[in-house]
Amino acid sequence: MIMRNDIIIQTKNVNFYYGDFKALVDVTMDFEKNKVTALIGPSGCGKSTLLRLINRMNDLIEGTRVEGEVIFEGANIYAPNVDPVDVRRRIGMVFQKPNPFPKSIFNNIIYGPKLNGVSKKRDLEALVEKSLVQASLWKEVKDILSQSAMMLSGGQQQRLCIARALAMKPDVLLMDEPTSALDPISTAKIEELIEELKRNYTIIIVTHNMQQAARVSDCTGFFYLGKLIEFNQTDRLFTTPDVKQTEDYITGRFG
Amino acid sequence: MKWRYFRQTLFFIIVRTSAFVIALAIGAFLVYIFVKGIGAISWEFLTEKPYDSMTKGGIMPAILGTFYLTTGAILIALPLGVVSAIYLCEYAKQGSMVRGIRIGINCLAGVPSIVFGLFGLGLFVVFLKFGSCILSGALTLGFLILPTVIGASEEALRAVPNTFREASLGLGVSKWHTTLRIVLPNALPGIMTGSILGIGRAAGETAAIMFTAAAFFTAKLPSSIFDEVMALPYHIYVLATAGTHIEETRPLQFGTVLVLVALVLGVDLIAIIMRSYMRKKKRW
Amino acid sequence: MTRALKEKIIKNILFVFALVSIIILALIIIFLFMEGVPIFGTISVKEFLFGTEWYPTYDPPDFGIWPLIVGSLVVTVFSALIAIPLGVLSAIYIAELAPPMIKEIFKPIIELLAGLPSVVLGFFGMAILAPWLQQTFDLPTGLNILNASLILALMAVPTISSIAEDALYSVPHEFKEASYALGATPFETITRVVVPAALSGISTAVILGMARAIGETMVVLMVAGGAAAIPESIFDSVRPMPASIAAEMGEAPFRSDHYHALFATGIVLFFMTLGFNLIADYISHKFKEVGSATL
Numbered sequence: 001m002i003m004r005n006d007i008i009i010q011t012k013n014v015n016f017y018y019g020d021f022k023a024l025v026d027v028t029m030d031f032e033k034n035k036v037t038a039l040i041g042p043s044g045c046g047k048s049t050l051l052r053l054i055n056r057m058n059d060l061i062e063g064t065r066v067e068g069e070v071i072f073e074g075a076n077i078y079a080p081n082v083d084p085v086d087v088r089r090r091i092g093m094v095f096q097k098p099n100p101f102p103k104s105i106f107n108n109i110i111y112g113p114k115l116n117g118v119s120k121k122r123d124l125e126a127l128v129e130k131s132l133v134q135a136s137l138w139k140e141v142k143d144i145l146s147q148s149a150m151m152l153s154g155g156q157q158q159r160l161c162i163a164r165a166l167a168m169k170p171d172v173l174l175m176d177e178p179t180s181a182l183d184p185i186s187t188a189k190i191e192e193l194i195e196e197l198k199r200n201y202t203i204i205i206v207t208h209n210m211q212q213a214a215r216v217s218d219c220t221g222f223f224y225l226g227k228l229i230e231f232n233q234t235d236r237l238f239t240t241p242d243v244k245q246t247e248d249y250i251t252g253r254f255g
Numbered sequence: 256m257k258w259r260y261f262r263q264t265l266f267f268i269i270v271r272t273s274a275f276v277i278a279l280a281i282g283a284f285l286v287y288i289f290v291k292g293i294g295a296i297s298w299e300f301l302t303e304k305p306y307d308s309m310t311k312g313g314i315m316p317a318i319l320g321t322f323y324l325t326t327g328a329i330l331i332a333l334p335l336g337v338v339s340a341i342y343l344c345e346y347a348k349q350g351s352m353v354r355g356i357r358i359g360i361n362c363l364a365g366v367p368s369i370v371f372g373l374f375g376l377g378l379f380v381v382f383l384k385f386g387s388c389i390l391s392g393a394l395t396l397g398f399l400i401l402p403t404v405i406g407a408s409e410e411a412l413r414a415v416p417n418t419f420r421e422a423s424l425g426l427g428v429s430k431w432h433t434t435l436r437i438v439l440p441n442a443l444p445g446i447m448t449g450s451i452l453g454i455g456r457a458a459g460e461t462a463a464i465m466f467t468a469a470a471f472f473t474a475k476l477p478s479s480i481f482d483e484v485m486a487l488p489y490h491i492y493v494l495a496t497a498g499t500h501i502e503e504t505r506p507l508q509f510g511t512v513l514v515l516v517a518l519v520l521g522v523d524l525i526a527i528i529m530r531s532y533m534r535k536k537k538r539w
Numbered sequence: 540m541t542r543a544l545k546e547k548i549i550k551n552i553l554f555v556f557a558l559v560s561i562i563i564l565a566l567i568i569i570f571l572f573m574e575g576v577p578i579f580g581t582i583s584v585k586e587f588l589f590g591t592e593w594y595p596t597y598d599p600p601d602f603g604i605w606p607l608i609v610g611s612l613v614v615t616v617f618s619a620l621i622a623i624p625l626g627v628l629s630a631i632y633i634a635e636l637a638p639p640m641i642k643e644i645f646k647p648i649i650e651l652l653a654g655l656p657s658v659v660l661g662f663f664g665m666a667i668l669a670p671w672l673q674q675t676f677d678l679p680t681g682l683n684i685l686n687a688s689l690i691l692a693l694m695a696v697p698t699i700s701s702i703a704e705d706a707l708y709s710v711p712h713e714f715k716e717a718s719y720a721l722g723a724t725p726f727e728t729i730t731r732v733v734v735p736a737a738l739s740g741i742s743t744a745v746i747l748g749m750a751r752a753i754g755e756t757m758v759v760l761m762v763a764g765g766a767a768a769i770p771e772s773i774f775d776s777v778r779p780m781p782a783s784i785a786a787e788m789g790e791a792p793f794r795s796d797h798y799h800a801l802f803a804t805g806i807v808l809f810f811m812t813l814g815f816n817l818i819a820d821y822i823s824h825k826f827k828e829v830g831s832a833t834l
Contacts, residue, residue, distance in 0.1 A: 055720065057716070057719065057720060060716075060719060085722050085723070085724055086722070088719065088720055088721065088722040089721075089722035092720065092721070093720040095713065095716065095717065095720070097713060099711075099713035099714060099716065099717040100717075101714055101717065101718075101732055101736075102714070102735075102736055103735075111718070111721060111723075111731070111732075112721035112722060112723070115259070115721075115722070115723055115727055115731075116722070161717070164717075164721065165720070165721070168721060168722060259724055259726075259727070260724065262726060263724050263725065263726030263727075266726050266730070267636060267726070269628065270628050270629075270631050270632045270636060271632060271636070273624065273625050273628035273629050273632065274628070274629045274632040274633070274637070274645065276625065277625060277629050277649070277652075277696060277700075278645065278648060280693060281648060281651070281652050284660075284663055284693075287663070287667055288659070288663070291666075335556065335559050338553060338556040338557070339556055339557040339559060339560065341553060342550075342553035342554055342556060342557035343557055346550050346553055346554070347554075347557070355561065356557055356558065356560060356561060358817075358820055359560045359561035359564050360560045361816060361820055362564060362813055362816050362817070362820075363560050363563060363564050364816075365747070365750050365754070365812050365813070365815065365816035366564075366567065366754070366809065366812065366813075367753070367754025367755070367756065367781060367808060367809070367812055368657075368754070368756060369754070369756040369781040369784050369785055369805070369808070370567065370571070370754070370805050370808060370809045370812075371567075372784075372785075373570075373571060373574075373784065373788075373801075373802055373805040374566070374567045374570055374571065376788075377570035377571070377573060377574050377802070378566060378570050381574075382570070398563050401559070401560065401563070402560070405560070429542055429545075429546060430546055431545075431546060431549045452654070455654050456654070458656070459654075459655070459656025459657070459658065459659070460656070461656070461657065461658045461756070461757050462657075462756040462757060462781070462785055465785060465788070465789075466788055466789070488656055488658040488659075488757075489658075491658050491659070491662055492658050492661075492662075492757065492760075492761070495662055495665055495666065495761065496665075496760075496761060505666070508662065508666070509666070512659050512662050515656060515658075515659060516655065516656075516659055519654055519655065519656055520651055520654065520655075522654075523650065523651055523654040524647075524651070527647050527650060527651075
């Protein structure tokens with residue numbers, strides 16, 4: 001019997017609609033704590049949609065509808081009395097295109113914590129350092145914290161966005177194709193980072209790059225046309241997939 | 256957490272109230288003008304000349320005068336404006352010269368209309384000896400609305416997709432012909448919208464025509480561009496402030512105001528509707 | 540003639556046409572100076588600008604335009620106090636809060652307000668607002684700073700609102716997404732991310748709105764009261780520069796000192812509004828929004 005960590009997030013029979021279009025069909029899966037789970041599949045398969053479901057970012061789009069449950073720490077985050085703002089405090093997100101605010105590096109990181117009541121200067125400074133260290137960016141920027149974040153390179157900006165998300169001390173970090181807009185060296189740095197981060201955080205990453213999924217993740221879910229086709233430990237899914245469709249995708253027959 | 260939402264609700268209330276206040280002010284204004292002015296409107300009012308020190312009769316000469324001035328203004332501003340826009344959009348290389356021209360246009364847009372009036376007085380009325388007449392007024396107004404026309408034309412030209420230009424040039428057509436036959440026709444609706452807005456502005460201008468074209472009373476209708484004219488905005492101003500029977504003519508003042516407002520709003524509304532119609536029916 | 544040469548000629552002809560705007564601007568300056576500078580033979584620039592007595596029709600006449608300048612500044616400041624909050628907040632409303640249907644109606648309404656001729660607003664101030672003010676505050680006349688400020692605010696709000704709304708609208712969507720993902724509420728996102736990012740555009744909007752108020756003629760001519768004196772309360776009447784020019788030009792004998800003094804006032808007014816516009820232009824270019832990340 002393979003040891004499994006606690007399940008931190010579960011989706012149960014989730015259907016998702018953009019207006020009349022059903023983008024996710026009956027998705028049921030578990031995400032283990034302190035592991036990296038990758039979501040892969042061809043364009044339009046719903047993997048990003050599922051990711052954004054988990055921190056209720058899809059609420060911001062008009063005309064969307066969710067059926068089913070998403071359980072986080074024992075409670076359904078789509079229950080009517082749940083405030084999405086609360087959910088997003090606990091489940092952070094890093095986007096495909098790095099999107100730092102046009103503020104200083106320091107102010108980018110303390111933006112979220114300040115809104116949650118952290119006010120003492122000492123606490124903020126310690127938080128900034130800790131977050132940047134965790135994001136492998138501290139050494140590069142520790143002397144230029146007051147400079148605009150827009151001055152950083154693409155790879156640095158993305159690590160800043162990771163630090164900014166970590167400063168909220170989330171339990172889960174969602175990453176939506178975090179390296180697809182970056183050069184190979186920055187990509188490698190961030191993949192190393194993910195390996196370290198999973199000690200303290202649970203990571204769910206969407207990627208269209210299969211090699212990346214194979215490199216960084218512990219479990220992988222393969223999606224096609226809104227359905228979860230196969231979900232297994234990464235090395236098993238990539239070497240001996242159970243479903244033929246998975247094998248076709250991995251070997252490049254489509255997508 | 257509750258405090259965060261309380262702050263938000265308070266802020267949103269203030270924001271919504273501001274928008275509401277503005278809408279209310281505009282609404283009140285239009286209602287007042289309509290209610291007080293509609294009484295004076297009649298077929299005679301719109302087609303006859305005034306008499307009895309303006310206490311009776313109509314405002315037809317003023318309507319005609321406004322029409323002449325506005326037409327003259329757009330005849331001047333449109334060619335100049337479109338050609339300038341074509342140069343800026345299609346031909347100019349981004350450099351300090353172009354930046355200088357743009358700053359010039361922005362500054363021209365910001366010149367107060369009374370200063371345009373003084374300018375028109377100095378150049379057209381006095382220096383060129385045209386005297387106070389339609390020509391001087393139209394030239395002054397034309398220059399006043401020039402930045403509006405240039406701005407709208409440039410926007411319209413820019414909106415034409417580059418792929419059209421590339422296709423034409425790729426077929427060996429010269430740049431000038433590409434501009435003339437492909438870009439300009441596709442930009443025409445936008446240019447027209449901008450011109451219509453310019454017309455609205457010119458029609459409502461008072462300060463620029465005070466010393467360059469307008470007279471409170473002309474015995475005859477204008478017969479040449481060197482004649483003075485009556486004009487709606489000027490008529491309103493004089494009736495309301497310096498006419499000999501201010502109280503008596505009050506209803507007529509409201510009537511004239513209503514005519515001018517209806518004219519300008521009508522023109523602007525046409526432009527706005529045209530613009531949103533074009534946006535929806537884009538052929539590309 | 541080769542095609543290349545033809546194209547070059549066309550380009551140069553177009554260039555000359557494009558210069559028209561600058562030529563007009565230059566002509567304005569030339570003629571203002573031509574008719575305005577002669578006054579400085581009679582009176583020094585300092586006396587003209589800072590003299591506190593404007594009695595151009597007395598014998599001997601006084602040509603100090605300081606009261607006129609103060610009049611302009613006072614109504615502009617007070618109208619700003621009203622127009623800036625209303626304009627910026629309504630821009631926030633349109634850009635961030637309004638549901639699409641209301642947006643479709645509200646935007647054209649503001650544009651229509653922008654198109655109203657100033658003489659009409661001035662008339663409104665005279666015929667409807669002034670009597671109301673006179674009654675409500677028990678004043679000898681309703682033509683004063685308060686009236687002018689209210690009507691000028693009504694004129695400046697559309698300018699401020701539409702330019703500020705454009706600025707807010709062009710804040711990249713990614714910034715808002717990042718803010719929400721960090722657990723911020725819409726209010727916090729608007730006030731801490733969107734508005735600061737659009738600040739240069741909003742500043743431009745405010746400055747251009749104020750430039751419009753300072754240069755406005757008909758409104759102040761009809762409702763500000765016309766007293767060329769330095770005011771002591773908002774219920775006093777003033778005579779801003781444009782009002783003076785418009786009111787007196789008709790009576791000033793051709794090329795008299797009065798005539799030249801009015802042109803000189805035009806010079807002052809021109810450069811004041813020019814200054815505002817250049818500042819606005821500078822701000823909007825210097826702090827152009829640095830967009831989202833690139834490689």
